[in-house]
Amino acid sequence: MDKSYIRNFSIIAHIDHGKSTLADRILEITNAVTAREAKAQLLDSMDIERERGITIKLNTASLKYTYKNEEYNLNLIDTPGHVDFSYEVSRSLASCEGAILVVDATQGIEAQTLANLYLALENNLTIIPVINKIDLPNADIPKVKKELIDLIGFKDEDIVLTSAKTGVGIKELVDKIVEVIPPPNGDKNLPLQGLIFDSIFDPYRGVIISVRIMNGTLKIGDTIKMMQTNATYEVIELMINTPKEVKKEKLEAGEVGFIAASIKSISDIKVGDTITLEKNPCQKALPGYKPMKSMVFCGLFPIESSKFEDLRDALSKLQLNDASLVFEPETSTALGFGFRCGFLGLLHMDIIKERVTREFDIDLITTAPSVIYEAYLNNGDILTIDAPAKMPDKTLLKEIKEPYIKTNIFTPSEYIGPIMELCQNKRGTYVSMEYIDPTRVNIHYELPLSEIVYDFFDKLKSFTKGYASFDYELIGYRTSNLVKMDILLNGEIVDALSIIVHKDFAYQRGRSIVENLRKNIPRQLFEVPIQASIGNHVIARETIKALRKDVLAKCYGGDITRKRKLLEKQKEGKKRMKQVGSIELPQEAFMSILSMDEEK
């Protein structure tokens, strides 16, 4: 195919600004699907994506579009909207020449819009600004236009107005894609250079690679080589997604498609690696991606110890198309064998947890998320601490440093007060504040990342009735007065419940944790004291009373069937709990150390 008729583009948007619906409309107008087929949001194929309304794993659609009597091939490469996934956004963007920036006509620019826009600009993409949801009664087009012009520097005439819901402006937008976004560079006669920007594991076909061909031509039967891992495979199938799967004989420079090559070994395929031909290799690999650093860590432990290997397998499979997921084996005295996993952020963590449970059917206990601390020892050693239990004894410690971030908080100006109060309470340092327009501001604070991991999102939402949006960047490590707090159940430290807290907040946190644990741990056969301690000093204590009553009612007319059903239900509940010593702990107990009620 003549690459001057190819356009590769992404859509970037803040959550809820209508990206998926817009993608559906584009699919419809290019006749990729009939209106009836376009149920809700075709590109979001994973259950969790649908439920959460966000796009987690990228997806690609190749669409045909006739413009001025000529047929163009538009490749829509989907990107996730949430800041946690900026690594994946950058992967998508590297395979595109242009991007559509969607802004909600009722909300204006949000923190995540900017974060993703900057990524796009870094990749030298041509941006088409779109104001969406113009059909809504509270749409304020002039105001949002002004934001786009003042804040980012677009020209009024470049901005496209759409309503993905009603279809208004979609044709104009697709025309604009053809007009404005440059066709891909590259030469189909050069040695093959293909960028792996995604991969998934298909149980029947092995690893399926999403590839953008930068140079050269790839045909069925070719032997491909991964430049990083040196693995070689013979290409069995080439496909594009229209969004139905369509088989292809070859993929050429500028095109986007999928490769199946009976790849069984997950570790051979690294997203960001370059594919070339074994016989006629290219000189050098494409730049690839800078791997994102994990920001949040937590332990994942199978409730049934025998599922440890299954969990390893599940995490390996998830890692295949999510290189940002890192994990290594971890042993906990309380929870046994599991994995310490690193995530880009809290949402990323939630999604991985859910996918392990849902797609691989492994019941998990997850420990409370933690950030990476740096422990400076008296003897000059520096340790990286990704789990509170690993914190060395305080007699060995010179100081502890923790990661800090700088925020972009976009908010209507009436919430400035509450947000500043919240940030102060979270050990924040005020930096600056910019007015986007007379009613909206962007507030910058420096905050410890651990406070964000804790309950900042929830608090921000409730303080601003959901109107504020939030994004952050890591700015480095700073010394803090931190201590390790242990939780003792029945007099024994449960390592998986330990946390690292700022000394000034320790007493308050200790109280709230033991209180939450008391509420979340069901009564046991015996009385269980819960204590929070720092070193040997107990700072808070609660008691779970012993179970008093758990007895079957009248076995009426000998009807044991009903009684068995009750016992079976009880047994199911028991299965979801982790036996820690002589105590059965539900998942809620591990997460409850994060929630704090007393400020309400």
Place this chain on the structure above:
Amino acid sequence: MEKIESVYIHIPFCNTICNYCDFCKMFYNEKIVDDYLIALEKEIKKIYNGDIIKTIYIGGGTPSSLTIKQLEKLFNIVKLFNFSNKYEYTIEVNINDITIEKLELFKENKINRISIGIETINNKFANFLNREINKKKFIEKINIAKKYFKNINIDLMYAFPNETIEDLEKDLKFIEMINVPHISIYSLIIEEHTKIYIDNINPIDDELEEKMYYKINSYLKKIGYTHYEISNFAKKGYFSKHNLTYWNNLEYYGFGLGASGYINNLRYTNTKSINNYLKGKYIYEKQLITKKISMENEMILGLRKISGINKRLFFQKYNFNIEQVFDIIDLLKNKLLIDDGKNLYIPEENLYISNCILVNFIGGSNE
């Protein structure tokens, strides 16, 4: 094939509906009762194979809500069974239905045990249950009943909302005074589909309820009763033979609307739809009891008995020792189960948390 020695017959009719009751029951209606008895007779004739019967239990509902004529019909149906020389034949009776006429009719028809539902003599709680009480009348009725029957059971309840230990003691004193040989005493359980559930009634505090349970146990023991099952007490020689059939995991016939039975390794539950029942569609669901499930049931039911499960009998029945089938090491270690060499039982102090113990004998929902 195991010989079946017990029969349960369900009479699902009542003159008033108690607020807590989730058993299969409906308002009394003369025509429906007549039709019901015809259907019941057909069901028995279809299934009963002539086994010698040692225990019969007519429960409800309120069997005593039937008219004399209907009761005569019912008792004639029961005559279809071949009675053993020694037998126990119980009928449940609402205390307000007790009359000399009915007592004589029971007696004439071989009934030798009556079970009287009193539940409480406290007006406050009786109102709450939608039951009528009159203490003086109760005493009169029981005294009459005692003239006809030696073997009498009284049903009591406790753990009513706002009940105190003192309230409970009054009910226990009453029990002591009327002096019958068997007592069943159950805590109020707020079951779904009952009025008190719909009214959002809260159960009383766990700890108070536990205190009440152990109060009952010690009180009744002191006045000469043996605690022989989680909720049942009897004087020597008066253990309920029929209920022991259930707790010993033995097969039994169950007839009537909503009744359950256990025949030829099959546990079944009858329909609760009176229309289906009258049409002869008796059985609603059935489950084949494999050896494994049978062993589980043996534990779940047997451990309701205070004496527990006889280990030798378990081996005779299943050709396995209990320890070979179930992992009871931790239960024994934590004294949740006691092995005295002969029997395996739940010690008194842990009876009240039996479910936690019994749940260990359930194989899982996929079996």
